[in-house]
Amino acid sequence: MNRPAPVELCHKNMRFLITHNPTDSTLNSFIEVLKRYGVTTVVRVCDSTYDKAPLEKDGITVVDWPFDDGAPPPNKLVDDWLTLLKKKFQEDPGCCVAVHCVAGLGRAPVLVALALIESGMKYEDAIQLIRQKRRGAINSKQLTYLEKYRSKQRLRFKDPHTHKNKCCIM
Template sequence: MFRPQHPARLLNPPTIVEHNQMRFVITDAPSDINLPLYIAEFQHNGVTDVVRVCEPTYDTMPLQRVGIKVHEYPSVVDGSTPSHTITQQWLDLVYKRFGHDRTIRPRGAIACHCVAGLGRAPLLVAIALIEGGMSAEDSIQFIRSKRRGALNTKQIKYIQHYKPRKSRSKAKCVIL
């Protein structure tokens, strides 16, 4: 009887992205077979949340059993950019985990994956980096220096035109 062997290590190692009290782990999509390796990697890196930006490729129960919460954003199409709603959900998670002012001690890390870990997941991390004070160009360069081949042309243009949510002041106009 043939029994598939579990791989001894991940073929595509996760990428750690840290900036301004935020910590992200970008990966490709786990499968049910290699999920134990991802869980070990996530636990080693203090991951508290996993954001899945693709269709399901694994059962989330093993992650939930070890206390890692899974957030689903499968409506982001491969090679594209997130909707306003998905961006809001992502940033709500980022602010919940790391705080708005970045002066608090980080509470863990957020893992983010799409199918290959080269488009949708790095794009969400770039948005968080911009919200954390990094320029659009620097966020692109920073992520690409850590994850070769990340971000396509459409996603880069989106990042270049992205306006940080926190800069959108709710101040009221006052006429004197």
């Protein structure tokens, strides 16, 4: 099966690698791609098709959060995803988090879109950015979910160069 190449998306201090799932036979080349992008965490949102032990041996954490193909993610998974990203990007701004589903066209891009929306991007702009790099990403059911999604601004990071307490003297 011919699958799209992994794509990197960067926004503010966040970096994502959207990819399809590897198999045990393609795992070594998958690990090399992850290393090239500096990935230390992989979020697997589909059923397992490979042994995660070789990744963990190379210092790459694999998080399993599968959900149904073609569907929006459950609320608990969204909360867990955003909590993971907030921690990763605060501890290591500019690090790269990889996320994959089977083809890298539905579930994985939806999670990245949610992160972009939570960082302050409009949902239309998030979709456009993802689709510029990943043609055919996100189906109509997922689009409707993203359109209705309301950000709680959980990934708005404070600029470390600004004052913590802004005040105005009158």
